[in-house]
Amino acid sequence: xxxxxxxxxxxxxxxxxxxxxxxIVSISTILPGTPLDIIWTLKNSxxxxxxxxxxxxxxGLFILILGLIMIYAGYGLLKGKKWAWWTVLIIFLAxxxxxxxxxxxxxxxxxxxxxxxxxAFLFYLTRPNVKKFxxxxxxx
Numbered sequence: 001x002x003x004x005x006x007x008x009x010x011x012x013x014x015x016x017x018x019x020x021x022x023x024i025v026s027i028s029t030i031l032p033g034t035p036l037d038i039i040w041t042l043k044n045s046x047x048x049x050x051x052x053x054x055x056x057x058x059x060g061l062f063i064l065i066l067g068l069i070m071i072y073a074g075y076g077l078l079k080g081k082k083w084a085w086w087t088v089l090i091i092f093l094a095x096x097x098x099x100x101x102x103x104x105x106x107x108x109x110x111x112x113x114x115x116x117x118x119x120a121f122l123f124y125l126t127r128p129n130v131k132k133f134x135x136x137x138x139x140x
Contacts (some may be wrong), residue, residue, distance in 0.1 A: 016074045
């Protein structure tokens with residue numbers, strides 16, 4: 001078995017935290033009126049009443065599915081699974097592209113910082129020793 005690069009553990013923790021946050025957002029979107037509504041008073045980028053619309057429900061379901069995928073991908077990262085590497089790579093790539101689009105439409109520092117963070121994760125995932133760890137499918 002290949003030795004797991006130390007950064008994979010850090011990356012996995014970040015993926016799990018993002019997954020938990022996605023699940024919280026999805027549940028609070030799908031089921032308004034719960035104690036989770038506090039997050040919408042802290043940061044709300046959506047128009048008033050968005051959560052009670054069909055678009056809000058679709059958004060909530062999408063984020064729920066994404067959160068579940070990320071939990072599974074986090075598990076796969078720990079096990080050195082190639083599919084998990086690809087999944088996380090695609091998620092960070094999509095996130096970076098979304099932030100680039102945001103910057104193009106005036107997203108400013110938030111979008112730029114998002115691009116830099118996604119780029120750092122993509123850079124790490126494509127380092128030879130990290131790629132090698134995920135290319136070997138004999139991890140337990």
